Amino acid sequence: MKFEKKVIIGSITSFIITAVGIVAVFFPDLFNLQKEKVISLTMDINTQEDVSKFQDFLLQRAKDGKIFKLDVCMPDFLWTGNGWSKTYVGDKKPAKNQPKNISHDFLKWYSLEYSLENQGLENDDYRICIGLPNTPEDHYGQGWCGELPGYYKDDKGNIVGHAAFNFAGEDFLIGPDANGVIRSKLNSDESCLVQMYGFFYKVPSNIDENWYDFEAIDKKEFLMKNY
Numbered sequence: 001m002k003f004e005k006k007v008i009i010g011s012i013t014s015f016i017i018t019a020v021g022i023v024a025v026f027f028p029d030l031f032n033l034q035k036e037k038v039i040s041l042t043m044d045i046n047t048q049e050d051v052s053k054f055q056d057f058l059l060q061r062a063k064d065g066k067i068f069k070l071d072v073c074m075p076d077f078l079w080t081g082n083g084w085s086k087t088y089v090g091d092k093k094p095a096k097n098q099p100k101n102i103s104h105d106f107l108k109w110y111s112l113e114y115s116l117e118n119q120g121l122e123n124d125d126y127r128i129c130i131g132l133p134n135t136p137e138d139h140y141g142q143g144w145c146g147e148l149p150g151y152y153k154d155d156k157g158n159i160v161g162h163a164a165f166n167f168a169g170e171d172f173l174i175g176p177d178a179n180g181v182i183r184s185k186l187n188s189d190e191s192c193l194v195q196m197y198g199f200f201y202k203v204p205s206n207i208d209e210n211w212y213d214f215e216a217i218d219k220k221e222f223l224m225k226n227y
Contacts, residue, residue, distance in 0.1 A: 038199070040069035044185045044192070048099045048133055055130045058165050062212045065202045073185050073192035074128075078103050081142035086193065101131035104194060105145040107166065126174055126196070131162035149210040162210070169216025172198025 041057050043050060054072065061068050076092065077084045079100035086092075107125040129145035149164035175194055176182040182191045199217040 038067055038069050040071070042071040042186070044073040044187055045075050045099070045102065046095065046187065047097045048101075051099045051102050051130060052133075054102075055163070058212065058214075061200075061214075062202050067199060067201045067217065069199050070196050071183075072196045073183075074104055074194040074196065075099065075102060076190075076193045079140050080144065082140070099133075100140060101133050101162070103129045103131075103140070103145040105129070105143070107146065126167045128165045128167075128196075129162045130165075132159060151210065164211050166211070166213045167196070167198075167200060167216065168213065169198075169200075171218040172196070172200070172216040 045051060045054055077086050077094040077098055084094050105127045107127050127145055149162050151159055151161035154160050182195050184191055200214040203213045203215045205211055205213040
């Protein structure tokens with residue numbers, strides 16, 4: 001009799017454990033075992049439409065304050081000093097629809113000076129600048145991404161200026177990884193000029209309404225915590 005009770009109790013216990021396991025696997029929300037789904041953006045910036053999509057995504061994250069993931073290839077060419085420039089030697093020419101109102105730069109300790117040391121390495125703040133698409137080309141001079149962001153009117157009454165997005169921290173990738181590998185662009189066989197990859201969150205900024213600061217999150221820390 002005692003043996004039968006033990007068998008029955010053991011069977012019930014096994015059934016409960018099995019049922020809980022199934023629920024935990026297929027319905028994790030019931031036990032709060034599922035992390036909040038992280039918003040992510042994976043894209044190549046090749047056209048003006050890509051720039052707008054990228055800017056809209058960053059502005060939304062600045063508003064909602066949610067953690068997000070980026071895997072973005074920056075343009076091969078940048079419009080600086082009233083001409084196209086790129087950071088490596090080659091005979092490739094910019095595409096006809098290459099956007100001219102986006103640039104990126106490295107800023108040391110949130111200063112507005114161009115950082116010549118440790119470019120793309122840890123301890124540098126990475127800045128992406130996006131200007132108005134209808135801004136005349138000649139307003140994008142050399143180093144315009146290092147200027148104080150904001151929209152204003154020039155002598156002719158044209159609205160010029162740009163928004164700046166700062167990414168600080170050591171735990172995200174700018175350019176190739178430790179093995180010199182950089183992913184191929186999504187839409188071609190070529191690699192990114194600059195690949196931006198990592199997890200980020202919005203931090204308070206009292207500097208300017210067109211200056212948005214994001215801080216990197218260590219990937220290991222992110223996976224361990226229930227964000």
